[in-house]
Amino acid sequence: MLLPKHKAYYISNKEDKKKLIKSITSGIWFDDLNHLNGAIFSESALNFFIEEEIRHEHFNVQTSTKNSLKNSSEGERKRALLNHILQSNPDYIVLENAFDCLDIESLSKIESTLNKLSETTIIIQIATRKRDILSFINDVYILENGQPKLCSTSLEIGKPTGKNFTQDLPQPYESEWKTFSPLIKLNNVSLSYRERPILDAISWEIKPGEFWQLIGPNGSGKSTILSLISGDNPKGYMVDMTLFEMKKGSGETVWDIKKNIGFYTSEMLRGFKRRDTVESMIISGFVDSIGLYSFPTDRQISIAHKWLEVLNMFDIKDKSFQFLSNGHKRLVLIARAMVKHPPLLILDEPTNGLDDADAKLFSELVNKIAQESNTAIIYVSHRKEEYITPDFIYELFPSETGSIGKQIT
Numbered sequence: 200m201l202l203p204k205h206k207a208y209y210i211s212n213k214e215d216k217k218k219l220i221k222s223i224t225s226g227i228w229f230d231d232l233n234h235l236n237g238a239i240f241s242e243s244a245l246n247f248f249i250e251e252e253i254r255h256e257h258f259n260v261q262t263s264t265k266n267s268l269k270n271s272s273e274g275e276r277k278r279a280l281l282n283h284i285l286q287s288n289p290d291y292i293v294l295e296n297a298f299d300c301l302d303i304e305s306l307s308k309i310e311s312t313l314n315k316l317s318e319t320t321i322i323i324q325i326a327t328r329k330r331d332i333l334s335f336i337n338d339v340y341i342l343e344n345g346q347p348k349l350c351s352t353s354l355e356i357g358k359p360t361g362k363n364f365t366q367d368l369p370q371p372y373e374s375e376w377k378t379f380s381p382l383i384k385l386n387n388v389s390l391s392y393r394e395r396p397i398l399d400a401i402s403w404e405i406k407p408g409e410f411w412q413l414i415g416p417n418g419s420g421k422s423t424i425l426s427l428i429s430g431d432n433p434k435g436y437m438v439d440m441t442l443f444e445m446k447k448g449s450g451e452t453v454w455d456i457k458k459n460i461g462f463y464t465s466e467m468l469r470g471f472k473r474r475d476t477v478e479s480m481i482i483s484g485f486v487d488s489i490g491l492y493s494f495p496t497d498r499q500i501s502i503a504h505k506w507l508e509v510l511n512m513f514d515i516k517d518k519s520f521q522f523l524s525n526g527h528k529r530l531v532l533i534a535r536a537m538v539k540h541p542p543l544l545i546l547d548e549p550t551n552g553l554d555d556a557d558a559k560l561f562s563e564l565v566n567k568i569a570q571e572s573n574t575a576i577i578y579v580s581h582r583k584e585e586y587i588t589p590d591f592i593y594e595l596f597p598s599e600t601g602s603i604g605k606q607i608t
């Protein structure tokens with residue numbers, strides 16, 4: 200039997216992906232999938248299984264490490280979801296942003312699984328990054344007025360549109376700014392989870408104002424290092440680490456650490472359902488809460504307004520955060536992480552899920568923060584974003600005894 204053609208939809212994040220998946224699977228555009236058995240590989244499918252796992256304490260989707268999905272890395276989660284889906288032998292698979300958060304090795308493994316699968320199974324891909332479009336897919340559609348329009352794979356993506364952020368960043372009052380020497384010091388840090396070694400003798404020092412990229416394959420321990428630095432990992436008490444000149448375990452509180460850090464991860468948007476305004480989302484960065492529970496001071500409001508101006512979003516400050524595009528939500532959350540001028544800004548897989556245009560915009564803001572502020576940045580990412588220019592790269596190399604780490608530039 201001749202298979203219906205594989206297709207890709209190259210879209211911006213402004214498109215409603217749920218609606219798009221419904222249009223694809225219901226056959227209103229193309230009826231070649233009617234009566235076929237389909238499966239969906241998407242962020243929401245993954246969230247659904249994670250929530251099910253938490254609710255029923257039962258692992259429906261098995262990971263290679265036998266860990267829960269919740270405690271697995273993004274790469275492990277994606278591989279587990281794909282294997283789970285394949286067990287039901289679908290006629291077609293709708294893949295939504297399947298390659299986010301994957302390291303080069305995992306990416307090529309999933310790509311070759313999909314290549315092989317494409318001989319027997321129809322692949323319908325939804326991609327927001329042009330470079331993700333699978334090489335065996337010839338029919339690439341964009342959406343015009345909500346309708347698919349066939350394009351060639353050599354789509355021209357809009358060139359960078361000049362400078363988007365022209366205003367200067369708000370600066371801290373000198374009296375509020377404290378420098379630490381060094382900012383962060385991990386000394387021979389080794390860590391295991393249930394006797395499985397994850398980190399092996401990691402020594403890493405970060406000085407004020409430095410812009411670092413932390414890279415390493417899926418599961419190599421990048422998020423684990425971040426959780427040690429942010430004070431969220433209980434194992435932090437067992438290792439030799441100095442955070443903001445406080446030796447870990449010397450009586451400091453989690454708040455003593457957190458007040459020095461602005462944190463952004465794309466996971467922050469997972470399951471986020473509140474209806475705060477854009478303005479109050481930014482102001483809430485002063486108190487490290489989602490939502491505001493006390494009246495902000497005039498000074499806090501004024502700094503938040505300056506950030507809104509930097510983002511060109513002052514006019515929509517009273518709009519509900521929930522209704523912003525994915526890209527704009529991230530810009531707001533970066534400003535939220537930056538309002539208190541933290542000595543350290545942590546960005547964990549920040550461009551995950553962004554489309555090409557928003558990834559450019561976001562990178563421009565991060566570079567601006569690196570250049571114009573005294574804040575040090577740790578940027579964790581698998582993707583080489585061409586507009587991101589870190590000062591240094593720290594790489595994790597997995598081994599049987601856990602990952603070892605090296606500064607490579």
Ligand SMILES: Nc1ncnc2c1ncn2[C@@H]1O[C@H](COP(=O)(O)OP(=O)(O)OP(=O)(O)O)[C@@H](O)[C@H]1O
Nearest residue numbers: 266270271272273274392417418419420421422423
């Ligand atoms: N609480 C936990 N209990 C048990 N194992 C864990 C826990 N947290 C993480 N792990 C395991 O530790 C390893 C390192 O995870 P971590 O999330 O730090 O990796 P990563 O480099 O950030 O991965 P990715 O790039 O895929 O997000 C993974 O194998 C993960 O399954």
